[in-house]
Every structure is written in C-alpha cells, then in structure tokens.
Amino acid sequence: MSSAAEREIRDAVVVRLRELAPGARIIHELNVAGQGTNRVDVAAITPNTIIGIEIKSEKDVLKRLTDQMKAFRKCCHFVAVAAHTKHFKEYRDDFWRADVPSELHLNHPEFYGKNRWEDGVWRYPRPEKLKYDRPSWHFDINATSWKFPLRSSDLLQMLWAQELRVEAGRHRLPSGSRETRGTLIQSMSLMMTGREVAEAVCRQLRARAFAEADAPIFQDVREVAA
Template sequence: MLYDKDIREPLFDFLEAYYGKIRILEEKQMGRSRADIVMVLPSSVVGIEIKSDADTYARLQRQVKDYNQYFDYNYVVAGSSHAMHIEEHVPEWWGIITVEQVDGEADFYILRKPKENPGVSQKKKLSLLWRPELAHIQELNRLPKYRQRSKQFVMEKILLSVPGDILREQVSQELFERDYTRIEEIIREYKKR
C-alpha cells in the first residue's frame, strides 16, 4: 500500500523526467480545496491531485470542480487500489497517472494524457499570483500601475489588455521565479513604492 508521503518525491522525479523544465508548488489553496501539487510548465499551469491507496473519493467531486477553475491541465495520480475505477471519477480531459509499488519503489504509468481544460477561468488562475507578481505583469505589458486599486481590479485590467497566449507564459514565468524565502521582503518593497 502506497501513502501520499511515499508518492510525492518519486512523482516529482517522474514528472521532471517526463516534462523537462518544471517547477513544483505544493499544497496551494484554490477555492474551497487545496491542490496537492501545482506543476508549472513554461506556458501552462497543471493541477495534480493525489489519491493514494489510503484515500477515498469522498471529496473528489468538489476538488475536481475547483481544479477545473484554476488550472490549464489537470492530473489525478491514483494508487493501484483506485486504478480500475479512477476514470469514472474525473472528467475525460483529466490526465491519469497510476502508481504502484514495484520492488519497494513507486512505479508510475501515464494511463491517460491530459487534454486542455475547457473550464479554466483565467481570472481564477491569475488569483494564484501575489500582488507584486501581478505588478510585474502590468509592467511587462506597459499597463498603468493602479497602485491604489484592488487585486481584483488589476486582474480585470490585465485580462482585458494582455492576449491569452502571452498571459499564459507570463503567469508561468512569475510562478517559476517565485521566491518563498523573500516573500515578506518583496511585499514590503511593493507596498513602499
């Protein structure tokens, strides 16, 4: 039986070998759920839900709804106890990775590749960014600073002004560059300006 803790680190290695350049963010709040893993690719953001052998499907319906709003693509990583039925519990555009224990190691197999999520909300995805990251996107696109305006207002202006394909890459770039060790300093600097 594989638990979440047995899956995570080997999964990161598997994803890096499969995709190349990635950044992993763990336990990201989105709506009423928490994404187990957010995988940042050069031009998209991927939500990954882990269903280990010890998990149930009790919260999965709500989680799927939240993931579908925030991420360009989604995966479920299912332990072997879920492998036969996981397709019944996630939309057809979700990718499925199965994991089982082979010779004491987690072994991964892509059962189904993800398709682009038709329900992603670019506004919800933008909300994953911190205010200084949004300010950098404003600067890159020569938008007014809107310093006294709310985060929601700024996101609306970005969505109206920046073409979708450019914005996708810029959001990914901001998440690639995110520095959790400097967040307090970055926010303090942003507020001073």
C-alpha cells in the same frame, strides 16, 4: 505533514513530471487562490503551462475529489489524479465478449465506466503500459496548454497583488498602489491575450518562494515602482 503512503506516491509523481516536463518547476501544495481552500498536491510549472496532480493514497478517501478537480481545472492546463490501486475496481460493459478482460477504473462517479482510456488518471503502482501499449501516466506537454484554454481571470486569481502589479506594469497597464487586486485582474483579463496571461502567471509562480518546491526560477522577473 503528508503520510508515508502519500509521500511514496508523491515521489513517484515528481519523477514522472520531470520526465514529461523537463525544466518545469515542481511545487508542492500550491494554493489555488480564488478557488476555495483547495491546494494542488504537486504542480509542475513550465514557462506557459500549469500541470496539477491530486494524490489519493491508500489512506485517503475520494469524497472531496469532485470539488477538487472542478477547482483545479479552472487554473491548470492539465489535471490528473494519482490514486492508489485501492481506489480502483473492476469494470465491464454488458456488451463485452466473455474473453475480453475487465478493466480497472477509478471508483468515483466522474471516472468509473466513463474513462476507458484512463485520461487524467494515474494508477499507483504505475503500470508499465495501458491497453494498446499506450504509456501510463502521460500527457502531451506540447498540446496541453492550447487544448484546454483557461479563463484569464481564473488564472490571474493565483497571483498575489504585488505579482499582479509587476505583470500589469510589464504590459504597460495601470499598476500603481491605487489599483486593487480586483481592478488589476479586470484590466489584465481585458487587455492581455490568453497566452500573455498564462506566461505572466507561470513566470510569477516559477519565481515565488514556497515552503516546499524546487529553487525559484527567475525569468526576467522585475519589480515595478508603485
């Protein structure tokens, strides 16, 4: 069960995701099958894009963040870490003038001193604006899905065997009971385009039952006889 500190950030993340990706299905604790035991804290699933947000409250540590981000980037078109201000510290470059103010950077080797634009970092409490009046907690939903292409096999690992059969059958690929999860992923990766795979995975995730999520969205999801 999440702590009150985490729930506070989680609720704010959900509000922002609904603003940036209206119509997306919000899913909590999305298991990243095939990518270890990691779970995406909050995911937003559009018809063709997966957005994953990892939450680090003031009670958390950043020890696992590298492995988590590596796993999430294999199966999410956009990944961000929403972290409490506690996890940030001031940063200055040696060549900055004295009148240039310090910046707050996430205190983690992947981000500290390397991410001046706060790309993929959502600082909590959320600042109204970043430098140069850039909006905070932002991504471009219209560019996200093509800017960061994912491997089809990594995306398909997120689906269960029956979900894979449904989508394989939809594309007239072998989908009978003799097909294993591995052979389904192999044939779908070879015979379907990247866009078709993304849409297939999103379609199934939008319809799947979860312990905590928005109501399922059934977008022409149909069963295929074994």
